[in-house]
Amino acid sequence: MSYDALLVVSFGGPEGPDDVMPFLRNVLRGRDVPEDRVVEVARQYDRFGGVSPLNGHNRALIAAIEADLASHGPALPVYWGNRNWHPMLADTVAAMAEDGVRRALAFVTSAYGGYSGCRQYLEDIEAARSAVGAAAPVIDKLRLYFNHPGFVEPLADQLRAARADAGPDSPVLFSAHSVPVSAAKSSPYEEQLRTTARLVAARAGVAESDWQLVFQSRSGSPSVPWLEPDVRDALAALAPDHDAVVVAPIGFTSDHMEVRFDLDTQAAETARQLGLRMVRAGTPGTDPRFVEMVRQLVSERLGPERPGSERLSAGGAVWPDRCPPGCCPAPARRPARPVGSGT
Structure with missing residues (x-):
C-alpha cells in the first residue's frame, strides 16, 4: 500500500x-x-x-x-x-x-x-x-x-550506563505510568511492560532477581485500585539494604514532565530523605x-518489496498492525491522568 x-x-x-x-x-x-x-x-x-x-x-x-x-x-x-x-x-x-x-x-x-x-x-x-x-x-x-530493537537497545544502553554509575550490584526499578487495575486487566499494557523490562535487563546484564517493575504518576480517587508498587514505596523498601538504586523509565520515549517531575523531583527527593542514592537512566529520545x-x-x-521492511523484534511476537477488535476499551469513568504525559 x-x-x-x-x-x-x-x-x-x-x-x-x-x-x-x-x-x-x-x-x-x-x-x-x-x-x-x-x-x-x-x-x-x-x-x-x-x-x-x-x-x-x-x-x-x-x-x-x-x-x-x-x-x-x-x-x-x-x-x-x-x-x-x-x-x-x-x-x-x-x-x-x-x-x-x-x-x-x-x-x-x-x-x-x-x-x-x-x-x-x-x-x-x-x-x-x-x-x-x-x-x-x-x-x-x-x-x-x-519490543522493537530500536526501542529496547537504547534503553538497555542507558540502563547499563546508569548502573555503572550507581554500582554494579545496584537494584533496578523499571518505572512506567500507573493505570487503574481494571484498565490493566482489559489491555496488554502490563504484560508488554514486563516484556520490555525483561529484554532491557537481559541486554544490560541485570539479573532477574535484581529488578522489579514499579509505577508512578497515579491519580484519581484513592478508593480506585491502580497498578502498584509506586516508585516511592519501592524506594523505601530498598533503602534498608542498599546504598544506591537505578530508576529506569521504560514507560516513556523521552524525558518529559512525568520523568522530570515525578522521577527527577519527587522520587529523587524521597530517595534523599531515605539516604539512598538514586541514579535515573535515560530514555530513547533521539x-x-x-x-x-x-x-x-x-x-x-x-510492503515486502521495500528495503528494510522486515518486521523486527528484540524478543517475543511482533505486534499486529491493527489491534484486535474490542481491545483496550475506554473506562466507564476515566480518572484524570497527571498532565505532561508523553504517552
Whole structure:
C-alpha cells in the first residue's frame, strides 16, 4: 500500500506560563476533577517556567526523522499533531488535507497498548479526521513497538550506563505510568511492560532477581485500585539494604514532565530523605536507533518489496498492525491522568 506522508502524534504540553491552565483544561475536559487538583498540577509546571519539555523533544525527534528519511527514504513529508496542545491534531490533519495528502501513516510517541496509550490516540485521530471532513486523509497508525530493537537497545544502553554509575550490584526499578487495575486487566499494557523490562535487563546484564517493575504518576480517587508498587514505596523498601538504586523509565520515549517531575523531583527527593542514592537512566529520545526504528516501521508497512521492511523484534511476537477488535476499551469513568504525559 502506498502512503504520502508521516504524521507524528503526541500528547502535547504547554510552552509558557500562559499556556498551562488552557492546556490542563484540554487534558481534563469531561472529567470531574476538583479545581484544587488542577491548581496543584499547574504549580508543577510553574517549577519549570510553565514549559513542558515534551514539545521540544518532539521537535528534535521530528527533525531527526526528517533527516533520516531524506537520507534513506522513503521520501515522505513529516507532519506533527498533538492531542492536547498546539499544534493540535485537527489543525494538522486540516493542513495535510490542504497539501493534498490522501493517505498517511501515524507514529505515536507511546510504545505500549492500553486505552490511554493506544486506543485513545486512534479515537483522537478519527475525531480530527471527522472535524476536517471528506477531504481528510486516511491515517493508519503504525504498530506498537514495545519490543522493537530500536526501542529496547537504547534503553538497555542507558540502563547499563546508569548502573555503572550507581554500582554494579545496584537494584533496578523499571518505572512506567500507573493505570487503574481494571484498565490493566482489559489491555496488554502490563504484560508488554514486563516484556520490555525483561529484554532491557537481559541486554544490560541485570539479573532477574535484581529488578522489579514499579509505577508512578497515579491519580484519581484513592478508593480506585491502580497498578502498584509506586516508585516511592519501592524506594523505601530498598533503602534498608542498599546504598544506591537505578530508576529506569521504560514507560516513556523521552524525558518529559512525568520523568522530570515525578522521577527527577519527587522520587529523587524521597530517595534523599531515605539516604539512598538514586541514579535515573535515560530514555530513547533521539537516539539514532530509535529514529531508525520509525523509518523501519514505515518501511514494513509499505510492503515486502521495500528495503528494510522486515518486521523486527528484540524478543517475543511482533505486534499486529491493527489491534484486535474490542481491545483496550475506554473506562466507564476515566480518572484524570497527571498532565505532561508523553504517552
